[in-house]
Amino acid sequence: xxxxxxxxxxxxxxxxxxxxxxxxxxxxxxxxxxxxxxxxxxxxxxxxxxxxxxxxxxxxxxxxxxxxxxxxxxxxxxxxxxxxxxxxxxxxxxxxxxxxxxxxxxxxxxxxxxxxxxxxxxxxxxxxxxxxxxxxxxxxxxxxxxxxxxxxxxxxxxxxxxxxxxxxxxxxxxxxxxxxxxxxxxxxxxxxxxxxxxxxxxxxxxxxxxxxxxxxxxxxxxxxxxxxxxxxxxxxxxxxxxxxxxxxxxxxxxxxxxxxxxxxxxxxxxxxxxx
Amino acid sequence: xxxxxxxxxxxxxxxxxxxxxxxxxxxxxxxxxxxxxxxxxxxxxxxxxxxxxxxxxxxxxxxxxxxxxxxxxxxxxxxxxxxxxxxxxxxxxxxxxxxxxxxxxxxxxxxxxxxxxxxxxxxxxxxxxxxxxxxxxxxxxxxxxxxxxxxxxxxxxxxxxxxxxxxxxxxxxxxxxxxxxxxxxxxxxxxxxxxxxxxxxxxxxxxxxxxxxxxxxxxxxxxxxxxxxxxxxxxxxxxxxxxxxxxxxxxxxxxxxxxxxxxxxxxxxxxxxxxxxxxxxxxxxxxxxxxxxxxxxxxxxxxxxxxxxxxxxxxxxxxxxxxxxx
Numbered sequence: 270x271x272x273x274x275x276x277x278x279x280x281x282x283x284x285x286x287x288x289x290x291x292x293x294x295x296x297x298x299x300x301x302x303x304x305x306x307x308x309x310x311x312x313x314x315x316x317x318x319x320x321x322x323x324x325x326x327x328x329x330x331x332x333x334x335x336x337x338x339x340x341x342x343x344x345x346x347x348x349x350x351x352x353x354x355x356x357x358x359x360x361x362x363x364x365x366x367x368x369x370x371x372x373x374x375x376x377x378x379x380x381x382x383x384x385x386x387x388x389x390x391x392x393x394x395x396x397x398x399x400x401x402x403x404x405x406x407x408x409x410x411x412x413x414x415x416x417x418x419x420x421x422x423x424x425x426x427x428x429x430x431x432x433x434x435x436x437x438x439x440x441x442x443x444x445x446x447x448x449x450x451x452x453x454x455x456x457x458x459x460x461x462x463x464x465x466x467x468x469x470x471x472x473x474x475x476x477x478x479x480x481x482x483x484x485x486x487x488x489x490x491x492x493x494x495x496x497x498x499x500x501x502x503x504x505x506x507x508x509x510x511x512x513x514x515x516x517x518x519x520x521x522x523x524x525x526x527x528x529x530x531x532x533x534x535x536x537x538x539x540x541x542x543x544x
Numbered sequence: 545x546x547x548x549x550x551x552x553x554x555x556x557x558x559x560x561x562x563x564x565x566x567x568x569x570x571x572x573x574x575x576x577x578x579x580x581x582x583x584x585x586x587x588x589x590x591x592x593x594x595x596x597x598x599x600x601x602x603x604x605x606x607x608x609x610x611x612x613x614x615x616x617x618x619x620x621x622x623x624x625x626x627x628x629x630x631x632x633x634x635x636x637x638x639x640x641x642x643x644x645x646x647x648x649x650x651x652x653x654x655x656x657x658x659x660x661x662x663x664x665x666x667x668x669x670x671x672x673x674x675x676x677x678x679x680x681x682x683x684x685x686x687x688x689x690x691x692x693x694x695x696x697x698x699x700x701x702x703x704x705x706x707x708x709x710x711x712x713x714x715x716x717x718x719x720x721x722x723x724x725x726x727x728x729x730x731x732x733x734x735x736x737x738x739x740x741x742x743x744x745x746x747x748x749x750x751x752x753x754x755x756x757x758x759x760x761x762x763x764x765x766x767x768x769x770x771x772x773x774x775x776x777x778x779x780x781x782x783x784x785x786x787x788x789x790x791x792x793x794x795x796x797x798x799x800x801x802x803x804x805x806x807x808x809x810x811x812x813x814x815x816x817x818x819x820x821x822x823x824x825x826x827x828x829x830x831x832x833x834x835x836x837x838x839x840x841x842x843x844x845x846x847x848x849x850x851x852x853x854x855x856x857x858x859x860x861x862x863x864x865x866x867x868x869x870x
Contacts (some may be wrong), residue, residue, distance in 0.1 A: 309663055312656035316717045316798075326713035326722075333712055351595075358592035365589070401827030402820070403791035405703060406804065410816060413808050414614045419596040493703045496795055500596070503704075510707050518708070526699050 337519035349505060349521060353528050356501035359419050359494075360487040363426025368480050371431045375438025375476075381450075382442060382464070393439075396432035404429040408494035422499030426487050437479050438472070445471040478543045485536045492525060620814040641818050647803055651826065654799030657720045657792075658785040664721075665728025665785075666778050672729065673736035674762070680740060691737070697730030702788060706797040717798030724785050724792070735777045739770045776841065783834045790823050800826075 281289055342349060376382050378392040407428045411421035450467035458466070495503020502525060509517045623635030630638055641647075675681050676690035702723050709719035748765035756764070793801020800823060807815040 309660065312659045315653060315656040316660060316721055318660075318718055318721065322713065322718055326709075326718065329712040330709075333708065355595050358595035361588060361592040362596055397831070398824055398828065401787060401824060401831065403787065405791040405794050406801075406820065406823070409794055409804060409808055410813075410820075413811070413813065414611070423596060489701050493701050496703055496707065506704060507707065510711055513711065515708075522700060522704070526696075529699055 333513075333515050336513075336515040339516065340520035340523055341516040342520050343509075343514065343517040345517075349502070349524060352502045352505045353524060355419060356491045356495065356503070357488060357528070357532070359422045359491040359499070359501050360426065360484060363423045363491065364430065364480065364484045364487050366423060366427035367430035367434055367483070370427065371434035372438060374431065374435035376442065378435060378439035379442035381445075381447075381468075392435075396436050399428075400432040400436065402429065404490045405493055405497065408497050408499045412498045417498045417500075419500030422491055422494040422501060425494050425499060426490050429490070430483055430487070434480065434483060438476050441472045441475050441479075442468055474543050478540045481536050481540050481543070485533055488529060488532055614813070617811075618813040618817050620817070640814060643803075643815070647800065647819060647822055650793075650800040650803050651822065653717050654789045654793065654801070655786065657717050657724060657797075657799055658782065658789040661721050661724025661789070662728055662778065662782040662785050665725040666732055666781070668725065668729045669732035669736050670774070672733045673740055676733060676737035677740035679743070679745060680762075680766075691734070694730050694733040697726050698734070702727045702792065703795055706792050706795050710796040715796040715798075715802070720789060720792045720797030720799060723797060724789060727788075728781055728785060732777060732781055736774060739773045739777070740766065743769045779834070779837065779841075783830065786830055787827055790826065 277289065374392060374396075378389060378396065380389055383389060404425050408421060408425035411424050411428075415421045415424065445468045449471070450463045453463045453467045491501055492503045492506075495501040495505070496507045498504060502521060506518060506521050509515075509521065620640040621635055622637065622640065626633040626636050628638075629636035633639060672690055672694070675686055676694065678687055681687050681690075705726055706719055706723040709722045710716075713719045713722065743766045747769070748761045751761045751765045790800050793799040793803070794805050796802065796805070800819065804816060804819050804823075807813070807819060
């Protein structure tokens with residue numbers, strides 16, 4: 270036994286803490302694990318997830334999935350394709366509106382373009398606050414304000430993306446290599462010249478590629494905002510879920526998946542050309 | 545013109561002429577390509593405008609009047625003299641946030657949904673990722689099956705899943721939790737299997753050579769290598785779920801979003817603003833907490849070293865965050 274103790278003490282000398290874990294660290298780990306389990310149990314209880322709820326729900330879920338096969342267009346193929354096209358249109362217009370407003374904001378929020386600390390601080394804080402609002406929350410209030418239809422969808426996407434895109438642009442400008450600007454200034458270039466030839470060539474491709482990425486994501490958002498009444502495929506989907514026409518729901522989801530894959534493919538090829 | 549420059553040696557003039565011609569040709573070509581893109585973009589824009597009926601709005605009273613009246617409904621009439629009065633006083637903060645206790649309970653429900661969804665989703669993702677990692681699962685078909693199922697789970701938007709779950713499990717937090725579980729499995733399953741594929745296999749082989757079974761190979765050969773990465777992915781997902789859970793309630797999947805939906809359906813727009821402020825506060829606090837946690841973790845995992853960031857690096861970082869979010 271003393272051999273083992275000797276070995277352990279030697280190992281402890283070579284690599285402290287590898288064989289003999291200090292008591293304090295063990296207690297801490299167990300304490301952390303216990304806290305985690307307690308929190309999880311409390312959350313579980315709060316959600317009232319019981320066996321009966323789960324059993325009943327999964328029973329109904331099986332029925333729903335059984336209704337889903339085979340998917341059926343319900344004889345409204347034309348209308349559904351039109352809704353998909355409208356969803357794409359909502360995504361495009363929303364993204365363009367967002368880019369149009371976010372670009373000047375992004376320039377104004379970049380420290381090396383507008384050195385005024387107050388303007389910088391105010392715009393940045395505003396963006397931080399609005400950045401967190403999910404697109405669905407925007408859509409809900411805009412549908413109430415503007416009425417049903419694609420327009421609140423366009424506005425919701427734009428409002429949700431403006432702070433995110435502006436922040437991205439501002440950071441891209443701030444992270445641009447300064448040496449080009451310094452050289453240009455040394456040749457006597459104007460502020461506009463420095464911007465055009467020193468900063469934009471570094472920033473623009475990155476920003477454009479980000480905008481395309483947002484367009485890609487916004488097709489998903491456009492499908493979501495439809496659920497609260499902002500037009501497009503989401504609106505059709507919500508109507509059919511409400512009347513439990515799940516064969517048509519499955520059809521719409523398939524249509525949506527195909528459209529997303531095609532759009533992602535196109536956008537990725539375009540982005541690969543940009544950068 | 546450069547070709548007429550007096551100091552240019554005669555033998556270089558021809559080269560310069562060729563250069564000029566080539567340059568003109570190329571600039572013409574690039575201008576044509578740009579023109580083509582502009583025409584294409586305008587066509588797409590026109591088509592979108594037509595499809596979205598943006599020209600035919602249902603707002604007939606005029607936009608300015610509409611927005612003004614809506615803003616008026618949304619902003620509460622707070623009165624300075626009884627700003628801090630009780631719930632019954634008109635114009636007090638308490639009457640604006642009249643249902644605060646209920647909202648806080650709903651907020652707790654949102655957090656519980658996100659936490660339970662992240663934990664259970666994370667466990668399922670970890671289990672699935674062993675089947676989705678090419679180096680651990682030799683069955684090619686199985687790997688493809690798991691990977692494609694995860695892709696599917698990621699493609700369907702969470703809001704639409706929540707709608708379907710709400711139809712089966714009734715309105716309430718169970719539907720939201722299940723939605724979060726599925727979307728977490730979809731995103732973390734992919735990231736976890738990629739981490740597993742990047743793990744060094746030599747440790748696994750050594751344990752196998754010593755006679756360790758599969759469990760021991762994974763527990764002592766793989767997990768210690770990738771645990772920090774798995775944890776950081778999980779924390780990021782927890783953060784995403786915590787903010788996604790707030791929106792899910794709008795379609796009836798429990799939590800604070802349901803209160804938002806209720807305020808809208810009763811056209812209590814000032815109440816909507818109050819709940820929205822609560823959500824914004826929640827998300828800002830969440831942002832700050834995750835920032836602080838990330839700094840602590842990064843500081844511990846890899847000691848600070850000098851890093852030169854450039855535009856591309858920043859874009860890659862910015863691009864990867866939403867990519868992970870998917």
